[in-house]
Amino acid sequence: MKLKVAEQLHDVSPHITMNRSTKEIMQDVVLAMLPALLGGIYFFGINSLILTLASVTTCLLSEYIWQKIRREQLTVSDWSAVVTGMLIAFNVPSTTPIWAVMVASVFAIVVVKQFFGGIGSNFANPALMGRALLMFLWPASISNYVTTYHNGADAISSATVLGLYKAGSDTAQFTKWDMFIGNIPGCIGETSVLLLLIGFAYLCYRRVVNLAAAGTYVLTVLLITFVFAKDGMFKGDILTNLMSGGLILGACFMMTDYASVAPRVKVVLSIIAGVVTAGIRIWGRLPEGVSYGILVANCLSGLIDTIIRPHIYGVGLKNNKR
Amino acid sequence: MRHYFHGGIHPADGTDKLLSNQVPIRMYTPKSVEISMKQSPNSVCEAIVKVKDKVSRGDLIGKSVSFGSANIHASISGTVNDIKTIRDDWGRDIEIIVIEADDKEADTKRASNDYEQGLVDISSYTVETIISKMVEGGIIGMGGAGFPTHVKYETEEDIQYVLINAAECEPYLTCDHVLMKEYGYSIINGILLFIKAASAKKAILCFEDNKQDVAKDFEYIILKNDLPIEIRVLPTRYPQGGERQLVEAVMGMEVPAGKLPASIGVIINNVATAKALSDIVLGNEPLITRVVTVTGKVKEPCNYLVPIGTRFSELIDLSGDFKAKTSRVIDGGPMTGHCIQIGGTKEDLMLSVTKTTSGLLVLEDFTKVESPCIRCGECERVCPAGLAPFKIDYAAIENDIVLCEKLYATECISCGCCSYVCPAKRELAYRITEAKTEVFRQRQERSSKS
Incomplete structure (x- = not known):
């Protein structure tokens, strides 16, 4: 079979195309993350912006340099590296050293994304893999959570709400309203449920994300953490589990990420991610399990895609006679 | 019970069809x-x-x-x-x-026939005469594929319904719409002949809801005369007019892969084919004219009733030349049509109208650059056949024909939905269609060897 290549494809049908490109999708995602970034700067100070700029720049540069060295088609202008960079910064606390986010960025782009074939071919979410690398090699670098500036005093070290909840400590100092607007210790981009949902609503409006995938993930986590609570069955704190960790960030911006989740089986993968996340939160050593939950789902996407067969028109029909 | 076909897209907003569906059909004899x-x-x-x-x-x-x-x-x-x-x-x-032409006078408009003005008695025609007239008149499907109509009716299967395809789901094209406005009785007489030829219970006339005006006219005639024709108005969506998609949308069942719709008791014909049938059976005129939409970036978009063989250059001339800077001329609609010229003037157009030419569309030329697939899954969501176009695309590029076959490339209907929605602008439909052809070719080779 001889296929036309590049410029020979100029005249093939269809002759109209939808007014949306990869770049526009990525720009939409960046736009949707801006409210949460502004929130991060407001709650945790200018360091949030510096870390974000550092990771975005590192991601762009490492993608550019790698593709130049390999003489590949340059894809830096598609904005996907910006999304990865922002997500890396969103997933670390504001006290993280700059070198740590830069290492995570290089690893995410070069190893996780480009080693496996670049945009669309990576097996897992690069930003989450970057975070996982830091968790594995330098856990201390990303575990110094601080209170927000706006909690009455200067920022001081503090456990996250989920951490306190897991340890059985009192979480009463953080109101549900604080959790909703983001006035609690946590990673730069994860604390404000309100601002994340504004961005997510925009993505839904632009039809960039799959609402079902995000919804299923959240519901699965809430259901399991509610049922198997440490105080006994059906005694979990739904609102704390929903609003105090990375659940909303994960559901809105990472569970819905294209490259790592096979489209047709998104909902099934969301359930898997939800089970793993909830399992870590309840029985694991760590208070939080969003990133590992999503990474496990990413790795299983190929398998699930093979198990659940799509229905092909006219194939395998039963009782089709009138 | 409402059914929908799987997948599909809304490639246009309706203004594309407005360009040419409000103007009466113009006759032209070159x-x-x-x-x-x-x-x-x-x-x-x-x-x-x-x-x-x-x-x-x-x-x-x-x-x-x-x-x-x-x-x-x-x-x-x-x-x-x-x-x-x-x-x-x-x-x-x-x-x-x-x-x-030697004598222009001989080709002036014929006197109008009674079958074009009202219902006529068709009880004297037998199944055999109608089918032999189809062969004699060179009737083929005028929707695009051009399958000889008599072959559909020579089936051994028990036919229950004749679906008349008036969906015209391709953007820009309006030839069926205006034909129904002006040749309603020809079409209804043709449909009755189809029912007779198939010995079917009834016909189902399928519109999209952007053609409510003609649907109402037809409904009035059908109710007044108590004809065995049912009107079905479907929500506008591409590719509703695909044979298999229409069966799914109207009957709620699928045509088994590799079989004709007749295997589930259905025959599908286009409205223009119905008119052609009444022309040969009732008017003794073979298929030698058709309505062609000339639209897009031309000065006066319009539908023309022209003899088969009319040069494209003359059609563009009638519509007052190109309006685009660099025009891309398409034989057919924008989704499945074949590009016949990019740039150049109307005089450069070499081809002429055939029985399957539904339109001549002029668009401003554009360039797409393919970028890597981001696995967003849109192509899979819109594929009416339920395929995973991005996977077949990979396999086709790797020339892995065995994998293409496993992924059911053979079931692709070449509607172009996948390429339309692809944010990476990949030419999925082109490569999958090529893969499909190759799979069929290799299958044929295998069967001829064994």
């Missing part, structure tokens, strides 16, 4: 025509006239020699001036008969 002996992709005929022969309108000039082809007739009276031979994309030699 002074000379070029009739190709290839009227649809799979039908090649043999010319049975020689240069200098005199022919009159309706005379047989091309004889069907293969299974997929149908007779071809002279569309104007005159003299055969030349028989050219060109080579097509598949490397076949195609004869083109050039007829020069």
